[in-house]
Amino acid sequence: MLLTLEQLNVAYGAIKAVQDLSLEVEEGEIVALLGANGAGKTTTLRTVSGLIRPRSGKVVYDGHVITHWPAHRIVEAGLVHVPEGRRVFAPLTVRExxxxxxxxxxxxxxxxxxxKAVFAKFPRLEERQHQLAGTLSGGEQQMLAIGRALMARPRLLLLDEPSLGLAPLLVREIFATIKDINQRDGVTILLVEQNAHQALQIAHRAYVLESGRMVLSGPAASLMDNPKVREAYLGA
Structure with missing residues (x-):
């Protein structure tokens, strides 16, 4: 198992953001983490990547307990986080x-x-390599955020809301790229995404969080047909 969370508890002061969360991600999988706003999805990713410390529980990556590793050491080990909202360095160029x-x-x-490998995957970034990142469109900034993560050659990629704020055509393009990164490049992916329909279409398995707790899990296809999931997240 490439990633295991064991009874993870994370809080902001008195507010419990993640409660007794356990999940697994096998090497080569795309695993989706679904849930409404405030369900604890982003907090989970931030805890895995070392940006937040849990109150209790363990994060195990590639057989190592990394719960208290500093974030830079986690990146060096091949676990890389693409945060919500892109977070590109706006005053710097695409190349920088x-x-x-x-x-x-x-x-x-x-x-x-x-x-060169990133430019092959995102030709628009090569065209704009000397352009300031802050002047790119939202879709181009998302490509840059993913490309920047790929520069670290991750084994496990954490993606937080990659389709947020993008037009439908760009959403399809981003999800096709995510699938390609998994299948062609062999990168394991843990994906947080509000667009549950798109996420379940490319994921192998999924977990559903509510108020920081895991309430459903299983193969993506079975969750796509689950009445509760269809009503809450797929608009059925």
Whole structure:
């Protein structure tokens, strides 16, 4: 198992954001984490990537307990987080943003090789490589945020709301890219997404959170047919 969360509890002061959460992600999977706003999805990802410390419970990645590892060490181990809202460095160019994604790379020439691979996946980034990131469209910024994460050559990619605020055509493009990253590049993905229909179409399995607790889990296809999921998240 590549990632395991064991009885995770996370709180902001007196507010319990995640309660007794246990889940697993196998290598090679796309696993979706679904739920309404405030369900604890983003908090879960931030805890996994070392940005938040849990009150109790464990995060196990590739056989190592990483619950108290610093975030930079987690990235170096191949677990990379693409945060909600893109969070690109607006005053820097596209190329400079991508270079920052490879800050752990030491080998000469490796950064440029990785950048070429990102440009092959996102040709628009190559066209705009000298443009300031803050002047890109929302879809282009999302491509840049994912590309920056790929510069670290992740084994496990945490994606938080990659389709947020994007037009339907761009949403389909982003999800096709996520599927390609999983299938062609062999990257395992834990995906938080409000667009449950799109997420379940590309995911192998999914978990549903409500008020910080896991209430449903199973293969994506079975959750797509689950009446509760269809009513709450698929508009059926």
């Amino acid at each position: 943003n991508l270079e920052l994604g490879a800050y752990t790379v030491r080998q000469a020439g490796e950064v440029e090789a990785r950048m």
